[in-house]
Amino acid sequence: MAGSTDKQQWILQFCHGYDGPFMDCARQYAVLFKDTDYKVCTVYLTGEPSEDVVKGSASDEVLFFNYSSKQVRGLKLAAIRDFKKLVASRDFAYCIAHRFKPIYIALLGSKLPVIGVHHAFGDYKRKSRQLFANFFKNRLRLLGVSNAVRDDMRACLPGFEPNNIETLYNRIDVEAVQAEQVSREEAREYLGLPQDAWVVGNVGRLHPDKDQTTLINGFALALPQLPAGSLLAIMGSGRLEQQLKNLAIELGVVDSVRFLGQVPNGRRYFKAFDLFALTSDHEPFGMVLLEAMAAGVPVIATDCGGAREVVGPGARFAYKSENALAAKLTEQQADGNLTLVEVPEAFTDRIAIEKYAAWIYQKS
Template sequence: MPLCEPSARWVLQFCHSYDGPFLDCARQYAVLFKGTPYKVCTVYLTGSPSVEVEQGSASDEVIFLDYASAQVRGLKLAAIRDFKRIVATRDFALCIAHRFKPVYIALLGSALPVIGVHHAFGDYQRRSRQLFANFFARRLSLLGVSNAVCDDMRACLGGWPSDRIETLYNRIDVEAVQAEQVSREVAREHLGLPQDAWIVGNVGRLHPDKDQATLIRGFAMAFSQLPPDSLLVLMGSGRLDRKLKALATELGVSESVRFIGQIPNGRRYFKAFDQFVLSSDHEPFGMVLLEAMAAGISVLASDCGGAPEVVPGADALFPLADAEVLATRLRAATTHGDKAGPAGVQPCFTDAGAFARFWTLPSVRRVLKEEGSDA
C-alpha cells in the first residue's frame, strides 16, 4: 500500500515535452498518486499551453513553461530559475523528472529528492553526465522503462547501488485503449484497406532505427506462402519513404506493400491488422506492442532492446535484421492462428500493476520514509 501522510502533499512531475508518447508518460505517472493524499503538479519544459494536454495529463495542476528547444540548450539558467519559483509555491515531497534535461534542472533548481525516469538508451554515456549523476547520487534515483534501459544505465554508472536504478515498465490503461479502438471493419474502411486481405502491420517512423527494410524483405520472402491478397501496411512517415518504396519494387512486392503515412491517433485502427511486427534495432520498450496486444493482434518483434520483455514468448521474436527468420514467423502466423489478445497485456504493463510496483520500490519508500511517512 502507498506510504502517505495524513495531510496532502504535492509531487512535482517535470517533463521535457508532451510530444509523441510523452503526454501518456505524464499520465502514467500522475495516476500512480490517484486515491492517495498526494496531489500532482505536472510541468512541461517545452510546448505551448494546451487544454487537451491539461486534460490528458491527469494531474491536479499543469504548468507550461513554454520554452523553445533552442532555449534549453547549454546551462539552462532561465529554466532553473523558473523551476525554483515553482518549487517555492507548494509543499513538494519529491520530483519525478522525465529524461535527462528535466533531471538536470530539477537537481540544480531544488533540494528535492529526484526520481529520474529514462525512456531511451545512452542517457549516461557522456562522461559529463556520469559525473553529474554521481555528484547528486544521494538525491537521485533512476527508473528505466525496461530492464534493458536499466542495464544500459548500470553499465554507464558503475558502482551505483542496485536499489538506485530500478525498472518500472511503461504501461497502458487497457480498458481506455480498447474503448478507443474501432472494429476491424471500420478500421480498414478508414485506412482504405480491403476487408478480406490478410494484413501485416507496422507503426513507426520510416527511419533506420525502425528497420522496416528487414520487414519488407521478410514479407517478400514469405509472400508466396501467405494467404492470397496479403498486404504489408506501413503506418508512418519519414526520410526513408522513397528508399523503402524502391526496395519493395526491387523485391517485386510493391503492389502488396502499402505506405499509408502518418495517421492521427493511429492506435485506434490497430484492429485493421492480422499480424503486428516491430522490427526496430534498439527499441527501449515498444509501447505499440502493448497497444497491438490490447487490440487482440498477434505480435512479432526483433529480439533486442526492451521488446523481449514485452512480447509473450520466444516464438514472437526474431533475430535483429534477420529477414529469413521473420519470413518463417510470418508463415507460421497464418497457420497457427494464435492471438495475443487482451489477456496478452501482462499485469506489469497496466496502470494497476504499475501502481502496485511503484509503491514498493526501495527508492520511493526511502524518499517517503525520509520525509516522515509511515513505513
C-alpha cells in the same frame, strides 16, 4: 525517499514535452498517486499550452513553461530560474523528471529528491552525464522503462546502488485504449485497406532504428507462402520513406506494401491488422506492442531490447534476419490459435502502483 505525512504535499512531475508517447507517460506516473494524500502538478518544459494535454495528463494541475527546443539548449538558466520559482510556490515532496534535460534542471533548480525516468538507451554514455549523475546521487534515483534500459544505466553508473536504478514498465490503460479503438471494418475503411486481405501492420518512424528495411525484405520473402492479396501496411513517416518505397519497387512487392503515412491517434486503427510486426533495433520498450495487444492483434518482435520483456520467445525473431522474419510471418499466418491476445498483467496500472510504492519507500 518520501515517507508518510500529515501535511498536504504535492508531487512535481517534470516532462520535456508532450509529443508522441510522452503525454501518456505523464498520465502513467500521475495515476500512481490516485487515491493517495498527494496531489500531482505536471509541468511541460516545451510545448504550447493545450487543453487536450491538460485533460490527458490526469494531474491535479498542469503547467506549461512553453520553451522551444532551441531555448533549452546549453545551460538552460532561464528554465532553472522558472523551476526554482515553481518549487518555492508550494510544498513538494519530490520531483519525477522524464528524460535528461528535466532531470538536469530539477537537480540544479531545487534541493528536492529527484526520480529520473529514462525512456531510451545511452542516456549516460557521455562522461559528463555520468559525472553529473554521480555528483547528485544522494538525491537522485533512476527508473528505466524496461530492464534493458535499467541495465544500460547500471552499466554506465557503477557508483550507484543497484536498487537506486530500477525498472518501472511503461503501460497502458487497457480499457481506455480499447474504448477508442474502432472496429476492424471501420479501421480498414479509414486506412484504405481491403476488407478481405491478410494484413501485417507496423507502426513507427521511418528511421534506421526501426529497421523497416528488414521488415520489407522479410515480407517479400514470405509473400509467396502467404494468402493471395496479403499486404504489409506501414504507419509512420520519416526520412527513409522514399528509400523504403524504392526497396519495395526493387523487390517487386510495391503493390503489396502500403505506406500509410503519419496517422493521427494511429492506435485507434490497430484492429485493421491481422498481425503486428516490430523490427526495431534495441527498442527501449515498445508501447505499440501493448496497444496492438489491446486491439486483440497477435504480435511478433525482434529478440532484443525491451521487446523481449513484452512478448514471449515464440513470438520473437532474430534482429536483422529477413529469413527469420519471413519464417515467423509464415508460421503466424498458418497458426489458427492466435486470435486471443491479452496485455500481460505486468504492464497494468495496478502492478505498477504496487511496484512503485514498494520501491519508493524502501531503505536505500
